[in-house]
Amino acid sequence: MPYIKIEVTREGVTREQKQTIIKGVTDLISNVLNKDPQLTHVVIQEIELDDWGFAGEQVSVLREKGITADKK
Numbered sequence: 001m002p003y004i005k006i007e008v009t010r011e012g013v014t015r016e017q018k019q020t021i022i023k024g025v026t027d028l029i030s031n032v033l034n035k036d037p038q039l040t041h042v043v044i045q046e047i048e049l050d051d052w053g054f055a056g057e058q059v060s061v062l063r064e065k066g067i068t069a070d071k072k
Contacts, residue, residue: 001039002029010046
């Protein structure tokens with residue numbers, strides 16, 4: 001029974017995007033690990049920007065500086 005936890009910053013991920021992520025990850029686990037999709041659990045947890053940091057900075061501060069994780 002696979003359990004996959006995905007953490008993202010709380011920045012407006014839509015219900016439709018979450019559904020796409022859940023479906024895609026479930027399919028990936030099924031195809032790669034041969035696991036039953038009916039027994040695969042995917043959890044998406046949204047984290048406040050002040051509660052996530054990297055490179056010594058809170059993400060909220062990095063966003064204020066214009067630094068994002070968006071593809072270029």
